[in-house]
Amino acid sequence: MSGRFVVVGAGTMGLGIAYVAAGAGYAVELVEVDRDRARAAATRLGELWNRAVRGGRLDAGQAVTNQERLTPRAALAEVAPEPDVVVEAVPERRDLKRAVLGEAEALRPALLGSNTSSIPIAELAAGLARPENFLGLHFFNPVWAMTLLEIVVGPATAAPTTEAAVALADRLGKDPVVVRDMPGFAxxxxxxxxxxxxxxxxxxxxxxxxxxxxxxxxxxxxxxxxxxxxxxxxxxxxxxxxxxxxxxxxxxxxxxxxxxxxxxxxxxxxxxxxxxxxxxxxxxxxxxxxxxxxxxxx
Structure with a gap:
């Protein structure tokens, strides 16, 4: 398996999403606001994989492979166009998320998702040129242990986008629920x-x-x-x-x-x-x- 998976934001949720995406075979690009924070996030992910090896939950060779699949980025401008997936995982603020999603959409990803846990997808999609390719991908903490993925379908989300999100959930080892866009979702x-x-x-x-x-x-x-x-x-x-x-x-x-x-x-x-x-x-x-x-x- 291959493909490019971009995660924007390396907080708790962003790290977890990058962790499972690398484990699913994606080449992962983890974007933070500056070089030092991007490198620190990559180091933290390495520690998480090593801890999983020590706990017997991950093979040592797989941990090395996962680390090799990870590339830290200091800005979305460093990401090449047309990745397979972009997931925004920045703090839960409308203005910040909308700004990041607008910049991410310019990369023309096949699937664009937000890890928002409460903000309506319609509000986040309002400034997008292609809202039909956008939906909510709400992961749960810790991402590597929690099997649920809440897929939130916005009013403009196209049916093939929802189908692609369900397929993504399967590849990531998640069990999806598909819900209609409402504040707080389900x-x-x-x-x-x-x-x-x-x-x-x-x-x-x-x-x-x-x-x-x-x-x-x-x-x-x-x-x-x-x-x-x-x-x-x-x-x-x-x-x-x-x-x-x-x-x-x-x-x-x-x-x-x-x-x-x-x-x-x-x-x-x-x-x-x-x-x-x-x-x-x-x-x-x-x-x-x-x-x-x-x-x-x-």
Whole structure:
């Protein structure tokens, strides 16, 4: 297998998408805003592949091959025209995503996708010359472990584009769901509802984060609780999504004050080392009760 797969943005999600694309046989170009950040992202991916080898999840030879398939880029201008796939994975801000997608479309990719988790595809497609080739490709974190790919079909998305996205999901080893374009789609709309209510429960002193999560894991068979998941996704990401959904659906999606306070304080979850739990070397080390007391209203 071959083909060119461009990922724009080397944050948590961009790295994960590049990881699975290289594993699926694509020549991957990972685009960041400058040379140093692009190289650092490539180094981080190498570490992830090496960790998978040490954990017995990946053959050492395959890890080397994946690394050889990866090329860091400091700008989209460095990417040759007509790649097979371009996926935008920059932060969840309309203006930024629209600017990146406009530049990416100029490369004339066969398939153009956004990893947005909440912004309507119609809004992102508004400035595109070929919106029929564009749709949402919403991956889940960690991308290499989560099998779901939410394919979001915009009002202008052509049927062959949707079919190509389903085929892409199969090649990447993902199990797709195809949903109609609405703010929050299916997954974020449901997942954020649960996460925001869990945060309100922490603020109200109903229970500490670990017990709220334990209740959902043991009582409802969720693989991870809503507060730990919020730490994994990033509190800043959850806040951006909540504000998008609030604008679309009203105050039932209003972000709790505790979430706003924690983001303002830089407690963003796993990526900052502190959220509803403490994190070190990518792993949760213990529960942190400070967020509860910071927003408790009882």
């Amino acid at each position: 997954t974020s709309r449901l997942g954020v509802t649960l996460g925001l209510e869990a945060i309100r429960m922490v603020a109200d002193g109903v229970a500490d984060p670990a017990d709220i999560d334990k209740a959902m894991v043991l009582g409802y068979r969720h693989p991870v609780g809503p507060l730990e998941l919020t730490d994994l996704v990033g509190l800043d990401v959850r806040l951006d999504i909540a504000r998008t959904l609030q604008a679309a659906y009203g105050d039932r999606f209003a972000p709790p004050p505790l979430l706003v306070e924690m983001v303002a304080d830089g407690r963003l979850g796993k990526k900052s080392g502190q959220g509803f739990y403490r994190w070190a070397d990518g792993r949760r080390v213990d529960a942190d009760t400070d967020p509860a007391s910071a927003g408790r209203t009882r």
